[in-house]
Amino acid sequence: MRLALLIGTTAMAIGAMSLPANAAAGPQTRDDLQESLDSIVTAGATGAIAQVRHGRQVWRLGSGTIAPGGAAVRGNEKFRAGSSTKPFVATVILQLVAEREIRLDDPVERWLPGVVPGGSEIRIRHLLGHTSGLADVLRTIPLPPSPDFEAYRWRDWTMSELVARATSLPPLFAPGDGWSYSNTNYLLLGMVIERVTHQSYADEIKRRLIWPLGLSDTSLPGTELRIHGPHLRGFVGTADMTELNPSLMSAGGELISTTADLSKFHTALLRGRLVPKSLLEQMKAPARDGATYGLGLRWRTLSCGDTVYGHDGDALGYSTWSFTNPRNDRQITVNITPPGPKPRAEVNALLDKALC
Incomplete structure (x- = not known):
């Protein structure tokens, strides 16, 4: 099942604005991201939701169902x-x-x-x-x-x-x-x-x-x-x-959250709004060689060579990733519900597509 939700207030207001030079344009980018999200469900996750920010443009996406045989996801669910x-x-x-x-x-x-x-x-x-x-x-x-x-x-x-x-x-x-x-x-x-x-x-x-x-x-x-x-x-x-x-x-x-809230937190943190710059740099520097x-x-290194910062998280039945690129103009938070092994290759492909 292919499902996508576009955050209306943000996208309608600024959807026509240009994105950074290394970003694809408008709906094509959203469709590409949706295709990658769908592939995670095809690979075995019951449901998958994501929020992606490119510059000032934001998409909220969903694929699959909230539970096996359940209702289709909407994209704003807690986890x-x-x-x-x-x-x-x-x-x-x-x-x-x-x-x-x-x-x-x-x-x-x-x-x-x-x-x-x-x-x-x-x-x-x-x-x-x-x-x-x-x-x-x-x-x-x-x-x-x-x-x-x-x-x-x-x-x-x-x-x-x-x-x-x-x-x-x-x-x-x-x-x-x-x-x-x-x-x-x-x-x-x-x-x-x-x-x-x-x-x-x-x-x-x-x-x-x-x-x-x-x-x-x-x-x-x-x-x-x-x-x-x-x-x-x-x-x-x-x-x-x-x-x-x-x-x-x-x-x-123990945290319960949504893709929108985790994205907001990581954006604020990496923009230096929550801790002084010197301490933020220590958050981002290797704790050991x-x-x-x-x-x-x-942090993780993408296929395009960028190093992105954030965190991932596992709870029983849930897996989450939230990462931001060095310029803080691209960000993604994704949560999936895999009943078995995580489809890592498909998730990595989505992160690359969203952040590169």
């Missing part, structure tokens, strides 16, 4: 954004650095005494850039299709409980001596935010980012099981994983 939560957490931490409440080289032990073995050697920057060496808490949790996941799915989790599970595993390397993506790092950053501000990390994200930016469809649900409002449903195989207790992911990945991750942002 679980997984690790797309991490740039929000990192931005709050860096705002606290800018406010001189904390320092990037503060040891974790200073703010969370006794929480992490060896915490006096792990710095805040190690957590932000995944160079702490701490094992990922997900290694301690049986995930679908394991039937044992049901024992973990519905209960309330605290970040302290999750960190304790993760730190029961041996570290992967000494702090700063390697790179390994670990949700544990961002659980600890959530705890640091709470220790420094005396507010929950969710409230700080709302107060500093969600409310000022007008991200009306973005939430940190805490222990709320459901996604409220129109949303995509996430499946792992034939099992519907849409409802679960997001405290299992907490500061590492050879890494493609800075202090809260990923």
